[in-house]
Amino acid sequence: MEDEVDRLVAAWRRERPDLDVEPLEVLSRVSRLARHLDRARRLAFSEHGLEPWEFDVLTSLRRAGAPYQLSPGQLLTQTLVTSGTMTNRIDRLAKKGLVERLPDPSDRRGVLVRLTPEGRDRADQSLAGLLAQERAILAQLSQGQRGDLAALLRRLTAPFDNIPG
Amino acid sequence: MEDEVDRLVAAWRRERPDLDVEPLEVLSRVSRLARHLDRARRLAFSEHGLEPWEFDVLTSLRRAGAPYQLSPGQLLTQTLVTSGTMTNRIDRLAKKGLVERLPDPSDRRGVLVRLTPEGRDRADQSLAGLLAQERAILAQLSQGQRGDLAALLRRLTAPFDNIPG
DNA sequence: AATATATATCTTGATGTCAAGATACTCGAT
DNA sequence: ATCGAGTATCTTGACATCAAGATATATATT
Structure with missing residues (x-):
């Protein structure tokens, strides 16, 4: 399944075909996933x-x-x-x-x-x-x-x- | 090479042997790596x-x-x-x-x-x-x-x- | 057409974080 | 013993973030 980083990388390849944006495939996913986890944790802990x-x-x-x-x-x-x-x-x-x-x-x-x-x-x-x-x-x-x-x-x-x- | 999450997981297994802490092997690394990346980025961008x-x-x-x-x-x-x-x-x-x-x-x-x-x-x-x-x-x-x-x-x-x- | 519901953005007030520097103590070298 | 460098923690002030709610407009229903 596609995620937001796939869209982000595709956009950069269109806008900046001169750059190699492969590093974003890993590290943007790490950063975004961490933010999603933060939100989920905040919700889970609020019950406690x-x-x-x-x-x-x-x-x-x-x-x-x-x-x-x-x-x-x-x-x-x-x-x-x-x-x-x-x-x-x-x-x-x-x-x-x-x-x-x-x-x-x-x-x-x-x-x-x-x-x-x-x-x-x-x-x-x-x-x-x-x-x-x-x-x-x-x-x-x-x-x-x-x-x-x-x-x-x-x-x-x-x-x-x-x-x- | 060992990282801080290895130590963290080992500590939990000692302290809470009743719990399965396997999820932390992935998700604690995601969260910690994101924080390290944040710091590195802050430093890199400050030059600009x-x-x-x-x-x-x-x-x-x-x-x-x-x-x-x-x-x-x-x-x-x-x-x-x-x-x-x-x-x-x-x-x-x-x-x-x-x-x-x-x-x-x-x-x-x-x-x-x-x-x-x-x-x-x-x-x-x-x-x-x-x-x-x-x-x-x-x-x-x-x-x-x-x-x-x-x-x-x-x-x-x-x-x-x-x-x- | 009138109303209700949904959407998009902004405002507000409380709180958490950071960078930088202050303070207090330790420890090695003289 | 005394000095100086290093270390551990705390203080301060500026700023970024969030949750909740306010406002204005759009869209669907009747």
Whole structure:
């Protein structure tokens, strides 16, 4: 089936036949799909009273395992936002009682962010909902295709994640 | 090579062995890669004095072909933002002299947004820069792999683009 | 022709994000 | 011990985005 990127690429080939726009076949689809996923997630989380950014922070802490705490810096690399944004997010989550800030015992510059029991529950509940939604989206592909897709994407994400991006 | 999503998935399997987190192998990579691309684009465009959102609007109009005009509604489906955001974007681009607003002759509710000659030049220049950057990112894959990846992604984007998403 | 429904765009107010810089602490070199 | 460079977090101010609703016009139904 045709998608919006097929139309976009066809338009460029008509308007700029001198350019090779093949890269857009992959990367425009990545960007557009991410935006669609954002919208879908926003809808899914609103049933749990969570914003997507709240989910991102809470589940990062949840994944860390007991006692569910990370430094703001570790949260940055997981969520790919700037430090100012993370300070703001932590403030708001703390005000809602989903995380708390503790002094880092080994570095007095530092802070540790810890999930509260309620924060942990919210993370667990909404993860299950997200996975159900994602499974529905991925039903377009066979299991083998999903594996292929994941492997191809990994080749593109790895340089960003490993080089100091 | 391992990426951040490999670590993320491993962490979930340790913390929540009861859940099947396979969907994250694909969709978390899509979301994270899109964020990396956003950052890279912001950097690339700043050399041309353009923001990513400006690029998105200008190139949508450029692709439309002479006389380079679309309705705000058509721009919405291409850029996946809300109508309020688009009004705001058009205002700012008009103030910079890159687009102009014209009344739609066939529908008095409507408006047409048209690229100015300078807007067209800026779109053309920055497109070439973007393609160069994207080619470098995609050098991780062979041509055949890029084709496979595009085809797999299309299966996921097509439902969003065709059903009234 | 009159009315109801649908459509296209804009306005508003709240909120989230970013870039840049400030602050406070650590650690290695002298 | 002291200095200087590096690191971790926070603050600030400008700006972009969204959701919801307002306004004006078009189109379908009777």
